Amino acid sequence: MARNTQVVADHNAPPVTQILAKQVATHPGFLAGGWSAAVDHEAHRTFMNWFGCAVGAAKHEAADAALAAVNMLQPAPQASVLGRAGKVDMASAALINGITSHTFDFDDTHLKTIIHPAGPVASAVLALAEHTGASGRELIDALVLGIDVSCRVGNAMYPEHYDRGWHITGSTGTLGAAAACARLLKLDMQKTAMALGIAASQPVGMREQFGTMTKPFHPGGAARAGLMSALLASQGYTASPKALEAPRGMMQTVSTKNDWREITDELGQRFEISFNSYKPFACGIVIHPSIDACAQLRAQGVTPEQIASIELKVHSLVLELTGKKEPQDGLQAKFSVYHGCAAGLTFGRAAEDEFSDEIVNRADMVALRRKVVATVDDSIDEASADVTAVLTDGRRVHVFVEHAIGSLQNPMTDAMLEAKFSGMSNAVIGATKTVDLIQACWAVGTATDVQTLTALARP
Amino acid sequence: MARNTQVVADHNAPPVTQILAKQVATHPGFLAGGWSAAVDHEAHRTFMNWFGCAVGAAKHEAADAALAAVNMLQPAPQASVLGRAGKVDMASAALINGITSHTFDFDDTHLKTIIHPAGPVASAVLALAEHTGASGRELIDALVLGIDVSCRVGNAMYPEHYDRGWHITGSTGTLGAAAACARLLKLDMQKTAMALGIAASQPVGMREQFGTMTKPFHPGGAARAGLMSALLASQGYTASPKALEAPRGMMQTVSTKNDWREITDELGQRFEISFNSYKPFACGIVIHPSIDACAQLRAQGVTPEQIASIELKVHSLVLELTGKKEPQDGLQAKFSVYHGCAAGLTFGRAAEDEFSDEIVNRADMVALRRKVVATVDDSIDEASADVTAVLTDGRRVHVFVEHAIGSLQNPMTDAMLEAKFSGMSNAVIGATKTVDLIQACWAVGTATDVQTLTALARP
Structure with a gap:
């Protein structure tokens, strides 16, 4: 069977x-x-926001189903399921x-x-730190270095990799989780490279899964795979030392664009x-400017009835x-910018409660969604939105949101993050524990262990 | 950030x-x-050959490292590690x-x-069958249907998917393992589709890993991911019902070619x-015709010295x-056709022993490999080889192998498979148990359980 086996490949990629292995293993x-x-x-802030999201969704049916499946393996009680009573094995x-942490898209x-x-990195490294008795300082150091790996690899491949269909959180997250766990385990540069190499064979997630439980499975699966990659490497398991960049390595296999300088620069x-x-809103980030704009319309006195x-x-x-x-x-x-607009105008917010089945199916929300006429304008940045309310009396009220609340240019304050945490956590573990947990998250970098922290997350 | 988000996509793929879910759930x-x-x-035959390979490599350092990593999770003793004493959780x-099963490339x-x-399918379904007490008949049924899924998906994507860099065994194997486990768990069509959907987000393996322990990790990781996908689906975990074929689903994300008829036809x-x-030889299949040809030269009296x-x-x-x-x-x-030729000519065979570090580094083998002059001729099928021995006295001895031993046209007999099994298994569990184990493998389709079988595989 003769055929053309040539695929465009970059044989001159830097190592x-x-x-990355050297950076993870040796950076102070x-x-x-x-x-x-x-x-x-x-x-x-990253750690606390992640922690609150994980606690908040602890009783979601996706968590129930995943825990039921895991329990079929009769796992050893090594690490906490945040927001629930039991422990399971760290992976x-x-x-x-x-x-x-990703179930609410929050x-x-x-x-x-x-x-x-x-999602991938903190989930892996906290479970590992809890079981191994690592300090909170080691946890945060690993988090910084692990996230640097996954985001730099993402920068190199974005947007082609995402456009092709990959859920980039899971496909790069395995690498970030492996890096963080390798750091926490104090693996040397050689074994860290092996951990990254094993992880490179396990990208997780396609965008077709958006709207199903398998979307949040992606960061979870990436966390698990990354943690196991580090454990395997710690025991001498080997992989290609150029598993990321080689012509048949991970990055060239899953992306037609690879800008290597995004990994090495600075x-x-x-x-x-x-x-x-x-x-600030419990849904996909690209809806946020539209919700913000509609909330601003509400603040200006526009009501759904108008x-x-x-x-x-x-x-x-x-x-x-x-x-x-x-x-x-x-x-x-x-995954409905239409619902986002309706929620912003009706409630001035769009936290998890505004995405309940009950609210989504309310007659006034259905009616308001149907009044949203969306048009594409690629001269508008994907982080912005241009919204005009046309009122029944003929008036037009216009809002343009360049940078939505929660963006880098307009970030949430620490106090807003705490309020967001409480809004998710209070119902799961109670307000008293939530206050302590928030303080423990802020102080994790000076904690001698993380078990105190995870114990606070039990109902 | 305006950009072109268009990727060629087939929006008219059949469901x-x-x-496949209907086939797996309902075919008699x-x-x-x-x-x-x-x-x-x-x-x-497939089951027995796989079993022998897994037992044979049970003491390999890759198995030691993988088991050491798994033991860090303190697994429950649910299912056997073939060729070793202990049990671990079924995943x-x-x-x-x-x-x-893939460590020897055999x-x-x-x-x-x-x-x-x-590798992916039998490994998943045997572990699940052992823990759940399924019969040998259910095991073989699941194996047939699971392998049909992974190979049909492979047919649809091959060769572009492979050429791009995917180790197709692991990337399609997750689906086959999920299908087989869904069948064994008697999931209905709906849940079987969910199992396939969850698995679709977890293709495993890049070709860059060839020559490292991460190559055999690919079928192992696929087996584990497929089994867990079925367990998750059994507990109500959801995925896209068109996770394979949608424009941002698995197949279009990982392959530029998708011939859907390869899945649906017949x-x-x-x-x-x-x-x-x-x-018959413990290495990559594409080397087999060259080894066979050199073994035929040896049978014709050609010696390395000549x-x-x-x-x-x-x-x-x-x-x-x-x-x-x-x-x-x-x-x-x-991964050296040069070594394959040297082994074929020197020993007339190339089982695991002929790929030991000692043999590979022997001076006569190094010298003989250096005498092999390989040239590309794409008019020769990749399943064939054309070999000419040029002797020191000037004579030329020519062998053309169209179909190597072990090919579909020239298959190994049942007796040859038994001999291959013994050649791997005797050293691990002893000759007596090996005889019983071979008989138990042939009889698995009538066995009321599989625990008797797995017990025989303990040293």
């Missing part, structure tokens, strides 16, 4: 597997001057906490790549966790990702 | 996720006339048996796709396990996959 931690206090504070804890976003970086000086952001139509102009990606016109339940509504 | 088993006795016998057993090959189908009438083959040079003409793929001119150890030698 990024080794470069925060206390040794590895990065600024601002970066370290952002790492704490399964990484899986389930990764699932819950977690963090590295805006350059639309990666949700904490490595150790610029940390991608600095560019992390946190969602609406004849809502003219929404957005980038094509917004409708490609979140164009569900008639969502049937809460999960589908998270 | 193959549903079609062998006893109800689902397939012929010939197909069922081939399934037993970890699937992982490790999948690794060992397992089965679906020649149309170069998929090694049993479904339930033609079974891909019929086209499975078994290796050789001035060996002129080898093969398809370009042979050198692309196995062009290592100077392998440094046994694992590298499995």
Whole structure:
């Protein structure tokens, strides 16, 4: 069977597997001057936001199903399922906490790549730290370095890799989780490269799964695979030392674009966790400017009863990702910019409660969604939205949101993050424990262990 | 950030996720006339060959490392690690048996796709059957239907998917393992579709890993992921009902070619396990014709001492996959057609022993490898080889192998498979148990359980 086996391949890629392994294994931690206090504070914000999301979704049916499947393996009680009473083995804890942290679509976003970086990385490294008795400082150091790996690989491949169909959170997250766990295990550069190499064979997630439980499975599966890759490497398991960059390595296999400088430039000086952001709204990030705009209309006194139509102009990606016109339940509504607009105008907010099945199917919400007329305008950035409310009396009220609340230019404050945490956590573990848990998250970088922290997350 | 988000996509794919789910959930088993006795016998050959490979590599350092990593999870003793004393949880057993079954590169090959189908599927379904107490008949039925899924998906995507860099055994194997486990768990069509959908987000393996322990990790990781996908689906976990075929689903994300008819044509009438083959030589299938040719030269009386040079003409793929001119150890030698020729001429065989580090580094082998002059001739099929021994006295002895021993046209007999099994198993569990184990493998389709079988595989 003769055939053309030629595929365009870059045979001159720099040795990024080794470069990243060296960085992860040898870069000084925060206390040794590895990065600024601002970066370290952002790492704490990332950790706290992730933790609250995981606790908040602990009783979701996706968590029930995942835990039931894991329990079929009769797991040893090594690490906590956040927001629930029991423990499971650390790899399964990484899986389930990764699932819950992304179930509400309320977690963090590295805006350059639309990666949700904490899900895979924090889920893996917290489970490992809990079981091994690592300190909170080691946890945060690993988180910073792990997220740097997944986001830099994401930068190199974005947007082609995402456009092709990969859910970039899971496909790069395995690498970030492996890097963080290798750091926590104090693997040397050689074994860290092996951990990255084993992880490189396990990208997780396709975009077709958006709107199903398998979307949050992606960061969970990536967390689990990354953690196991580090454990395997710690025991001498081998992989290609150029597993990321080789012509038949991970990056060239899953992306037609690979800008290697995104991995190597300013490595150790610029940390991608600095560019992390946190969602004020419990849905896909591309809907946020539209929700913000509609909430601003409400703040200006526009009421749903006045609406004849809502003219929404957005980038094509917004409708490609979140164009569900008639969502049937809460999960589908998270992929509906139409529902986002209706919630923003009706409630002035769009947290998890505004994505309940009940709210989504309320007659006034259905009616208001149907009044949203969305048109594509690719001159508008995908992080912006142009909204005009056309009122029944003929008036037109216009709002343009360049940078939505929660963006890098307009970030949530620490107090807003705490309020978001409480809004999710209070119902699961109670308000008293939630207050303590928030404080413990802020203080994790000075904690001698993380078991105190995870114990607070039990109902 | 305006950009072109258009990727060529097929929006008119048939609903193959549903079609395959229906087939797996509802096709009658062998006893109800689902397939012929010939197909069922081939399934037993597939199972036995896989089992022997897994037992044979049980003490390999890759198995040691993988088991050490799994033991860090303190697994429950649910299912056997073949060829070793202990048990681990069933998902970890699937992982490790999948690794060992492919460690020697001695397992089965679906020649149309170069998929090694049993590794992911049999490893998953045996571990699940052992823990759940399923019968041997249910095991074989699941194996037939699971392998049909992975190989049909492979047929649809081959060769573009493989050429892009995917190790097709692991990337399609997750689906086959999920299908087989869904069948064994008696999931209905709906849940079987969910199992396939969850698995679709977890393709495993890049070709860059060839020559490292991560190559055999691919079928192991696929087995584990497929088994977990079925467990998750059994507990109500959801995925896209068109996870395979949608524009951002698995197949279009990982392959530029998708011939959907390869999935749907003659479904339930033609079974891909019929086209499975078994290796007489412990290395990549594309080297086999060259080894066979050199063994034939030896049978004709040509000795290594007589050789001035060996002129080898093969398809370009042979050198692309196995062009290592100077392998440094046994694992590298499995990707060296040069070593294959030297072994064939020197020993007349190339089982695991001929790929030991000691043999590979022997001075006479190094010298003989250097006398092999390989040239590409794409008019020669990749399943053939044209070899001419140029002797020191000037004589030329020519052998052309169209179909190597072990090919579909020239298959190994049942007796040869038994001898291959013993050659791997005797050293691990002893000759007496090996005899019983071979008989138990042939009889598995009538066994009321599989625990008797797995117990025989303990040293």
